Structures are given as structure tokens and as C-alpha cells.
Amino acid sequence: MALEPNSRYAFSPLHRMQWEEAQQRYVILYPEGLVELNTPAAEILKLCDGSRDLDAITEELERKFETTGLKDDISEMLQAALDNGWIRTISVG
């Protein structure tokens, strides 16, 4: 299933993402559950604040890490995050 090109992404109100000092990584917390995130996943999810679509997230991360060609990986990660309920889609127009 492909992502809708015009969708923006927001973090789920039923989950929480936070930095864990003891583990030196970001985690997602939800009822009786815990997912440990690697750095790229955390960077992508931090940008899911309801204001950005796939292109905006890609552009921002490519600029931040001074690289190109991230779109496919980001798209894959967003799809996985949607499937797991960590983020939701906000459809536009």
C-alpha cells in the first residue's frame, strides 16, 4: 500500500515518544508496551507533528544530514509507523 502523497503525519495521541537517558535512545511508550527506536526512525518520527508530508520530511532530513535519496527509506518507515499505530494520517483537501 502506497502512502497518499498529500497526507501529513501526526504522532498518535495514544503513544508517547521520549528520550531515555539510561538507554541512550528514543523509545515509544504505549499501554504496557515499549519500542526502542534506532536513530533514523527517531529522526523521522520527530518530524511527524501534523505539519509535514512525505516530501517535507524528506527535504528536511536530507538537508539536516547533507545527503540525498532518503525518500524510499522514509516512506517505508512511515508505512511501518502507520501500521503500528504510532502515527496517523491527516488528509489534506
Added chain:
Amino acid sequence: MAGSEQYPSGNPRWLLAELTYSCPLQCPYCANPIDYARHSEELDTETWKRVFSEAREMGAVQLGLSGGEPLARKDLSELVRHAHGLGYYSNLITSGYGMDEARIVELKETGLDHIQVSIQAPEKTLNNYLAGTNSYEHKKEVARLVKKHGYPMVLCVVIHRQNIALMRDILEMAIELEADYLELANTQYYGWAHLNRDQLLPTREQFEEAEAIANVYKEKLKGKMKIYYVVPDFYEDRPKACMNGWGTTFLTIAPDGLALPCHEARMLPGLNCPNVREMSVRDIWLHSAAFNKFRSFDWMQEPCRSCPEKVKDYGGCRCQAYLLTGDMKATDPACSLSPHRQRILEAVENAYSAASQAQSRPLVFRNPRNSRALIEH
């Protein structure tokens, strides 16, 4: 040879705080120890706060507030506020009994993240019978209020022979209450459930039918409701990796301050679990004999010792091994390779024969009177 096989090491991620053994309900499958009436001296507020702080410092991030009924603690909001300040994700595991809207709002304001409400059955008579309390309508109302105030709503139903035939109704009830998560927890046979096992253990046919129904709904509700289905290990070939490995992930603190690698471990003879009144969480986790006891593969007997799967299941559950064989170092009989596998087959057979009798033995309900009687016994 065991050379390359490392037992996993790690700091606690989960702190399960059993705040009290008090409970207005009397569920006959309660996981609390049957002699709980003798451990009535509860930790005070300041000690709980210290425990939360010490465990958080070590890396614990999920906090379960359970019991008994945690709502029975007058300082619950104060404890939640402290946990929130430390950065815990706090889960209230409650029967819902005695909860009202004001308290739901207050707990939200103090930083509670999630409320799990348990319902015994999807209809009034059976629910109230199993709970030993008139609570069905009230519990459903609490579930609605939890949802209304923006918590993720987790409904928990413990499954056993008295309600397993109602699996479809249970799932429909969860839909009606708009649960975000549904935990279908097949009874684990410890504590009071062990005592009542002949009356609670479903037959294989009942279990398989219920599981098939749950799987259909799981598929149908994908993306709307997450269904956790806890499998009963009496009908499995391999044991569960109990507690994700002894002393790797979970820390339970009982109401009287006893620190346990698993919430059932109090029963293991000679384990001598430490108490948070006398030791820091760090010392308990790193240095106590009890937490180190099964943190390796060296204690194992055959067939576990030479089994390649020991790195997956750690020989199963120590408490179940003890309950069924009298030896806490034995292979968990939930494993088909266990020399004591017969004990599982007998349990299943006894449950079948109890199920086919017109008049079965009455359930022993979990209450202080029965607990005291069992202590004297």
C-alpha cells in the same frame, strides 16, 4: 558446550508496583498469593516514591500500578504525580470498582498515562458471580469514562472455562466499549487459579474454538483495536520465556516491600527475596542472591541443559516448575520434553472430568477469610 551462549543481561525496564493486596473483588483466578492475608503490612508513600526513583534511575520506564486494587491506596494520585515527574509511562491496572469520574480526571491531571479496566464476563450475572461483587454496570461505565477522558482504553478479560464459551460476546463488548486494546488473557495457573484449576482450565476443544474466533476478530479489527491473546501454555509444546528471562527486564515489588523477579516468586522456597525496606533497588537488582539465582544456564538440569532452545525459553517458568514438580530447577512441564510432562496431561484430564460432572466442586473465592483458612490449613 555452552561457551558462546550468553545469558542476556540488562537493567529493569518494567517496574510492577503491587501497591496493596486489598481488593473489593474476589476473583477465583487472582494471581496474588493464596496466603496474602499474612502480608498485610504495606509500604508507606515515601518508600514507594524512593523505589520509583531508584528503579527509574536504573532505566525502568514502564510502571504498572496494580494490586489487589490500587484504587484502595489513598495516596495513588501522589504516587502517580511522582512517577510522572520521573518520566515513567504509568499504567493503572484496575477492576474499576470504586472509580468515579472525578478520580479519573484527577489521575489524568497528575499524569497517569493509561487505565486498564478488567471485566470478568460480557454479561451481568456471570461477571458479578466471578467478581464476587455487584460490579458489572459500574465497570462498563468506568470503561466509557476512561475513553471519554482521552486515555487509551485497554479492556482486560481473563479467560477460563466459566467464560470461554462467550468469546464472541466478549469481543462484541470490547467493540461496544470502543476499546483501543483488548487483552484476552488465558488464565495462568498460579495462586488462586492453581487452587481452582479443575474448575477453570478449559478443554482443548474450547480453547481452540475460542482462539479461532479471536483470530477472526483480530483480522477484522486491524487498525481499530489491538487484540492481545495470551496463550495458555498447558496446550503448548514449549514453555514461555517467563518474564523475558529471570532478572533481565521485570522487577515486581509486592505490597509489603518484597522485591520479586516475577510476581509469583514469593512461593519459591529458600529464594529469600530481598525487601526494599532494607536494600536499594540497585543492590537488589545487581547483587541479591534471589535476582541472580536463575541468571545463567548453569542451574539447569536435563533436558534443558543440553537443549538448543534454552536460549529462547530459559527452561520456562520457575514457579510453574515448582508448583507442578516440587523442584524449581526442573524443566517447566509445559515443555513436551519435560520428564514431568505427565503433570500437565493429568491437569488437563482432571479438568475434563470436572467439566463433565453435573455438580462440580465450588470455586474458592479470593478473600481474606479464605486466605486465612488456607494459611491455617
